[in-house]
Amino acid sequence: MPHYHQAGRIPHKRHTQFRKPDGGLYSEQLFSTEGFSSNSTLLYHCHPPTEILRVDEAYSVAPRVAEEKMLKHRSFQGFHIAPQDDYLQSRVPVLVNNDLHISLAAPRRGMGDYFYKNADADELLFIHEGSGVLHTQYGQLPFGYGDYLVVPRGTIYQVEFAGADNRLFIVESFSPIRYPKRYLSKYGQLLEHSPYCERDIRQPQNLQTIDQEGDFVLRIKKKGMMYPIHYGHHPFDVVGWDGCEYPFAFSIHDFEPITGRVHQPPPVHQTFEGTNFVVCSFCPRLFDYHPQSIPAPYNHSNIDSDEVLYYVDGDFMSRKHVTRGMITLHPAGIPHGPHPGTVEKSIGARETKELAVMVDTFHPLQITEAALGIEDEGYVRSWTA
Numbered sequence: 001m002p003h004y005h006q007a008g009r010i011p012h013k014r015h016t017q018f019r020k021p022d023g024g025l026y027s028e029q030l031f032s033t034e035g036f037s038s039n040s041t042l043l044y045h046c047h048p049p050t051e052i053l054r055v056d057e058a059y060s061v062a063p064r065v066a067e068e069k070m071l072k073h074r075s076f077q078g079f080h081i082a083p084q085d086d087y088l089q090s091r092v093p094v095l096v097n098n099d100l101h102i103s104l105a106a107p108r109r110g111m112g113d114y115f116y117k118n119a120d121a122d123e124l125l126f127i128h129e130g131s132g133v134l135h136t137q138y139g140q141l142p143f144g145y146g147d148y149l150v151v152p153r154g155t156i157y158q159v160e161f162a163g164a165d166n167r168l169f170i171v172e173s174f175s176p177i178r179y180p181k182r183y184l185s186k187y188g189q190l191l192e193h194s195p196y197c198e199r200d201i202r203q204p205q206n207l208q209t210i211d212q213e214g215d216f217v218l219r220i221k222k223k224g225m226m227y228p229i230h231y232g233h234h235p236f237d238v239v240g241w242d243g244c245e246y247p248f249a250f251s252i253h254d255f256e257p258i259t260g261r262v263h264q265p266p267p268v269h270q271t272f273e274g275t276n277f278v279v280c281s282f283c284p285r286l287f288d289y290h291p292q293s294i295p296a297p298y299n300h301s302n303i304d305s306d307e308v309l310y311y312v313d314g315d316f317m318s319r320k321h322v323t324r325g326m327i328t329l330h331p332a333g334i335p336h337g338p339h340p341g342t343v344e345k346s347i348g349a350r351e352t353k354e355l356a357v358m359v360d361t362f363h364p365l366q367i368t369e370a371a372l373g374i375e376d377e378g379y380v381r382s383w384t385a
Contacts, residue, residue: 003188003198007139007207008240014042031245033122033153033176041243043137046211051232053215062224063093063101064369071333075379076371078104078310078325079167087111087159088219088226091170094371095308095329097363099175099276102308104325105168110159114217114228115235117156121172121221124272124279125149126252126357128312128325130166134159137238138246139204146252146312146355150177150272155247156218156235167325169310169357175275195256195271202249207241210234252312252355257285262293266358280358284314286351296346299337305360306331314354321382328379332364339382 011018018026027048032040043049076094083106084090090107101121110132125134131144134151135158143149151157171177183194190197212234220227250271258268269280287295307330311322330336338346 003201004242004244005203005246006240006242007204008044008209008238010042010044010240010242018044020046026239031152031154031243033245038176039244041138041241041245043238043241046209046237046239047233049231049235053230053232055230056228058225058227060224061088061221061226063096065096065366066369066372071331072380073331073334073336074329074367075376075382076327076329076374077323077376078169078327078374079106079323080374081106081370083108083164085109088116091168092370093368094327094374095365095367097361097365099173099361099363100274100359101172102359102365103170103172104327105166105170107159107161107166107168108164110161114219115156115158117218117220118151118153118172119220119222120153121174122153122177122274123149123151124171124173124177125151126169126171126310128167128169130161130163130168132159132161132166134247134249135236136204136247137236138241139207141202141204141247141249143249148250148252148271149247150250151247152176152245157247171279171359173274173277177272177274177279180270180273180278195258195268196250196254200250200254202251204246204248207238208236209239210236212237252281252283252357255281255283257283259286260288261290262288263295263297264288266360269358276362278360280360282309282354282356282358284351284353284355287346287349294343294347295349295352296338296343299335301335302330302332304332305362306365307336308359308361308365310357310359312355312357314352314356329365329367336383340384 027045029043029049081092081104085108087107087110090105091103093101093103095102127143127147134141183190216231216234218229269282270278271281272279309328311326
């Protein structure tokens with residue numbers, strides 16, 4: 001999805017001899033998440049990226065889906081997910097289907113002495129609290145509050161956090177995460193009506209070639225299993241790369257809201273899309289400017305999609321009792337809308353400071369056992385008070 005970028009040293013022509021100072025060949029690797037039919041990147045390694053020393057026993061990391069299935073509005077207290085020291089152990093799936101998994105994480109530390117690769121899914125990491133650096137074969141991506149980190153499937157990475165208080169909202173997509181098609185020209189440029197542009201996309205920087213021999217553990221996630229595989233050389237031994245497939249960062253604070261005389265529908269907030277789902281960013285913005293406008297959203301029926309809203313910060317004029325890190329699930333089949341009293345209260349308001357991430361899925365989501373442990377059971381009755 002990103003545009004062409006180049007870092008480090010690469011040969012003049014692809015698939016040609018590229019030699020080290022000692023005369024040996026660098027090892028070329030094609031990286032593409034849809035075979036040879038979509039965007040790709042060429043990476044040049046000091047050593048072949050295939051030198052496996054041994055494979056440890058795999059273990060399951062598949063989410064445990066709860067038996068309970070009910071057609072009702074749900075709410076979950078995301079900050080009730082207990083912190084864990086390790087990054088991977090801290091990731092807790094809460095809502096899942098065959099298109100994506102939505103997880104919460106509260107890691108105190110990064111990944112220690114191992115590396116990670118998701119071989120099944122693109123990952124969208126939203127940084128709610130904390131800061132640090134995402135280390136990859138492509139270079140480094142510094143991140144902080146409000147950043148989306150988009151990591152294509154198959155990317156090897158390590159996370160380094162600056163402190164111990166970190167909160168993440170994570171979407172694992174089993175299809176590529178893309179810019180919405182309507183934002184793009186037929187040649188792939190972000191158009192003038194897009195709420196962000198190429199200048200807002202942060203590419204990996206500070207490429208460092210680590211040419212080390214040893215025993216490097218790469219944990220690879222595939223089909224709900226984690227495979228610890230030991231490699232003979234450091235995976236970040238890349239001297240250069242170029243192409244259009246690489247991890248990048250985009251800050252929710254760089255999203256430019258689209259407003260109008262009357263209340264705008266949720267698609268104006270769309271930020272990314274995958275197969276059978278969209279991701280939207282609700283950001284601080286001026287309210288509608290028609291003299292009789294009602295800023296609060298109208299009641300609407302979820303006929304085709306489940307709506308997930310993750311509350312980040314600010315005051316939400318259509319909801320009562322909102323907490324940071326709260327997740328609401330409004331399932332397909334029944335309507336939802338503003339809480340009682342919030343419509344009248346919104347009239348005359350000039351702006352909102354709300355900040356939230358929304359995920360709409362076009363196939364039903366299943367609730368995990370972990371999600372039941374942080375559920376607010378009274379939410380379904382919150383429209384009657």
